[in-house]
Amino acid sequence: MTALQTVDGGFVYGFSAMGSPCEVRIECEAPETALAAGEVVEAEARRIERKFSRYRGDSVVSAINARAGELHPLDPETAALIDYAAQCHALSGGRFDITSGVLRRAWRFDGSDRVPDAVSVAALMDTVGWHKVEWRRPVLRLRRGMEIDLGGLGKEYAVDAALGRAMAVTASPLLVNFGGDLRVSGPRSGGEPWRVAIEAVNEGGGSEGTIEIRSGAITTSGDARRFLLKNGQRFSHILDPRTGWPVPHPPRSVTVAAPTCIEAGFLSTLAMLHGDGAEAFLEREHITAWWLR
Amino acid sequence: MQLTPDATKGALRAALGAMTAALFLATGASAQDTPASSKPADINDDTSTDTSLTRVDSAVLFYQEAGGRVQATEPVVSVTMNDDSGNSINVKLTADTLTGATPNGAAPWTGTQTFITPVKTAGVQTTTTSASGNKVLVTVPGTNIKAAQYTADPNTLPVDHGFRDQRYAVDLNYSVAVDNVSRFTIGGNLSTEHDYSSLSGNFGVSRDLNDRNTTISAAVSVEMDTSKPYFGTPEPMTAMSGATKGGNRTKTVVDAVFGVSQVVNRYWLAQLDYNIDQVSGYQTDPYRIISVVSGTTGAPVRYLYESRPTSRLRQSLYFGNKIALGPTVADASMRVYHDSWGINSLTLDVAERVPVTRWMYVEPHLRYYSQTKANFFHDYLVSGQALPAFASSDSRLGKFTATTVGLKVGVHMGPGELYARAESYDQKGTSHPAGAPGALAQENLFSGVKATSVVLGYSFGFW
Numbered sequence: 001m002t003a004l005q006t007v008d009g010g011f012v013y014g015f016s017a018m019g020s021p022c023e024v025r026i027e028c029e030a031p032e033t034a035l036a037a038g039e040v041v042e043a044e045a046r047r048i049e050r051k052f053s054r055y056r057g058d059s060v061v062s063a064i065n066a067r068a069g070e071l072h073p074l075d076p077e078t079a080a081l082i083d084y085a086a087q088c089h090a091l092s093g094g095r096f097d098i099t100s101g102v103l104r105r106a107w108r109f110d111g112s113d114r115v116p117d118a119v120s121v122a123a124l125m126d127t128v129g130w131h132k133v134e135w136r137r138p139v140l141r142l143r144r145g146m147e148i149d150l151g152g153l154g155k156e157y158a159v160d161a162a163l164g165r166a167m168a169v170t171a172s173p174l175l176v177n178f179g180g181d182l183r184v185s186g187p188r189s190g191g192e193p194w195r196v197a198i199e200a201v202n203e204g205g206g207s208e209g210t211i212e213i214r215s216g217a218i219t220t221s222g223d224a225r226r227f228l229l230k231n232g233q234r235f236s237h238i239l240d241p242r243t244g245w246p247v248p249h250p251p252r253s254v255t256v257a258a259p260t261c262i263e264a265g266f267l268s269t270l271a272m273l274h275g276d277g278a279e280a281f282l283e284r285e286h287i288t289a290w291w292l293r
Numbered sequence: 294m295q296l297t298p299d300a301t302k303g304a305l306r307a308a309l310g311a312m313t314a315a316l317f318l319a320t321g322a323s324a325q326d327t328p329a330s331s332k333p334a335d336i337n338d339d340t341s342t343d344t345s346l347t348r349v350d351s352a353v354l355f356y357q358e359a360g361g362r363v364q365a366t367e368p369v370v371s372v373t374m375n376d377d378s379g380n381s382i383n384v385k386l387t388a389d390t391l392t393g394a395t396p397n398g399a400a401p402w403t404g405t406q407t408f409i410t411p412v413k414t415a416g417v418q419t420t421t422t423s424a425s426g427n428k429v430l431v432t433v434p435g436t437n438i439k440a441a442q443y444t445a446d447p448n449t450l451p452v453d454h455g456f457r458d459q460r461y462a463v464d465l466n467y468s469v470a471v472d473n474v475s476r477f478t479i480g481g482n483l484s485t486e487h488d489y490s491s492l493s494g495n496f497g498v499s500r501d502l503n504d505r506n507t508t509i510s511a512a513v514s515v516e517m518d519t520s521k522p523y524f525g526t527p528e529p530m531t532a533m534s535g536a537t538k539g540g541n542r543t544k545t546v547v548d549a550v551f552g553v554s555q556v557v558n559r560y561w562l563a564q565l566d567y568n569i570d571q572v573s574g575y576q577t578d579p580y581r582i583i584s585v586v587s588g589t590t591g592a593p594v595r596y597l598y599e600s601r602p603t604s605r606l607r608q609s610l611y612f613g614n615k616i617a618l619g620p621t622v623a624d625a626s627m628r629v630y631h632d633s634w635g636i637n638s639l640t641l642d643v644a645e646r647v648p649v650t651r652w653m654y655v656e657p658h659l660r661y662y663s664q665t666k667a668n669f670f671h672d673y674l675v676s677g678q679a680l681p682a683f684a685s686s687d688s689r690l691g692k693f694t695a696t697t698v699g700l701k702v703g704v705h706m707g708p709g710e711l712y713a714r715a716e717s718y719d720q721k722g723t724s725h726p727a728g729a730p731g732a733l734a735q736e737n738l739f740s741g742v743k744a745t746s747v748v749l750g751y752s753f754g755f756w
Contacts, residue, residue, distance in 0.1 A: 080319035
């Protein structure tokens with residue numbers, strides 16, 4: 001389902017991919033230009049989704065997970081992303097880990113009080129931890145039972161890549177937004193900034209304010225609607241891959257600005273992973289950020 | 294990559310930035326197919342900003358003067374990196390190779406003229422024999438001085454064929470956004486040739502006013518040059534000889550420029566600059582001579598090394614305009630110049646960029662230049678008259694007009710712009726000055742040049 005709509009100053013091209021509503025805002029006069037830009041963005045989003053989604057049986061990620069225990073040579077793009085993820089793991093002191101998805105088998109964040117017992121979490125921890133992975137580019141070997149999930153980087157990577165494709169098609173100002181992870185090509189026509197609303201985290205919606213950007217990317221990581229509540233204790237869905245347990249008291253949402261979407265995404269996720277130390281982390285690292293408690 | 298988290302303030306962001314650049318370089322998803330934010334598909338749209346952009350401009354210049362004179366090949370690579378806070382750094386590397394013949398300063402004559410220069414290494418049997426082989430090694434009679442001799446044919450402009458040089462230059466500039474409206478720039482330049490070196494530094498400030506419609510700027514620079522002639526520095530106004538000469542000479546240039554640029558309206562940007570500089574030190578051309586001729590026949594009597602004052606104060610006023618006329622962009626500028634050597638000049642320059650298609654433009658260019666002569670310019674000196682303190686026959690110090698006609702074509706190709714520019718330059722001066730004695734009246738004494746140049750370049754950007 002795609003649609004090109006006319007808005008003030010240009011067009012919005014909308015589609016649905018990667019489990020999220022996606023849009024491209026194009027500030028130009030010709031609808032053909034807007035359509036062309038929208039179509040290359042959608043094509044790139046679908047290509048990346050097909051290649052990296054763990055929900056698709058034919059994706060590269062599914063193939064890697066299906067052959068855990070075997071040596072698996074990777075194509076250059078996947079290898080570059082795995083390298084990136086490995087560096088994110090090192091940079092985050094082990095907090096950011098693409099192997100942590102296995103923990104979902106124990107943790108189901110459905111708003112209920114079904115907190116798993118310590119034994120089942122500990123059992124899963126054998127198959128969590130990037131340091132347990134053999135990675136000699138371009139060959140990857142997961143331990144049996146391990147899985148990788150590029151969900152923490154894939155959508156942001158898709159925004160950057162798709163924006164690059166679109167900028168090859170048109171010089172007009174562009175904004176690419178995949179489910180709230182967005183990046184702009186530069187300022188709007190006339191040097192105006194783009195205005196981005198931060199979505200309210202509470203049910204009922206609304207906006208918590210707006211941010212103006214002329215360049216770069218914005219992402220938001222949140223703990224909005226996925227949690228467990230037991231004996232008055234809230235367990236966030238932000239799991240610390242070093243322990244297998246939710247990080248204590250993360251902000252409800254962290255919005256980060258960075259030059260690229262993949263950087264912003266990593267930083268906003270990492271801030272959440274710092275739990276109650278999120279604000280201190282953001283300030284220490286001089287990250288441009290907005291957070292909600 | 295070994296990365297230590299939480300090491301220093303902001304280190305994480307820096308490491309992440311480098312990682313991300315490497316990622317997009319490796320996947321090509323962003324970098325390779327992206328023709329930069331600034332010169333994308335429509336080559337005629339240059340309104341985008343350079344935020345976070347790295348721009349690379351590489352070009353080769355071929356320059357050729359008519360009559361087998363100087364030829365030059367000059368590759369240039371310039372890289373500008375912009376960050377997202379408005380800071381930028383620019384590095385430019387230049388390499389020049391110059392070959393050919395340069396006028397030695399003597400006036401032409403009806404007979405063959407012979408000139409003598411020192412050899413590169415005194416007393417050793419080597420010489421700067423040029424490709425044309427018209428320099429010969431001689432021993433100066435009555436001495437054991439080895440020297441090189443060359444000749445100029447009758448009725449031709451005497452030139453020195455030994456001319457060959459290579460120049461390498463590095464330019465570095467850093468521009469820092471202090472706040473939203475102010476920036477300062479700091480830069481330096483180093484350039485070396487076999488017989489010349491130059492070192493300079495500059496510092497500038499600028500400030501946007503009036504809702505960014507006005508920008509005022511000021512900059513100062515200091516340059517130190519060293520002249521290291523192959524055979525030493527000759528004593529000015531002494532006879533040309535095969536004896537080796539004195540040591541190196543230096544000069545300094547202190548320069549200041551003050552400018553205002555103004556957005557007049559949506560279609561017109563104007564710029565006004567005032568430039569003043571003071572040059573102190575050795576400004577004479579150590580290889581250049583001037584003929585001393587007979588006041589009756591005009592025949593050369595002897596050749597003296599030229600001499601120029603050691604102080605020169607230069608001032609100029611520049612008025613430039615960028616005007617959008619429909620789909621085209623016109624550049625029109627004027628410069629007036631005055632210096633303490635007595636040269637006044639006027640430059641008028643017009644170029645108009647015309648889009649032909651979405652991926653191609655053409656830009657015709659026309660320039661007119663006119664100057665008066667320096668007060669110590671002489672085509673020749675007359676034997677028996679008192680020698681002036683300063684004298685030079687360099688056509689660049691004489692009265693002349695010059696026109697440049699050029700055309701630039703740019704096409705969008707791959708991730709950037711491929712461009713070619715061809716220009717023809719023609720100097721016109723006084724070929725037969727009044728009062729030339731004897732047969733000199735029939736000789737063409739103007740040694741100005743006609744030259745053509747071609748530049749081929751490719752410019753692209755990425756983030």
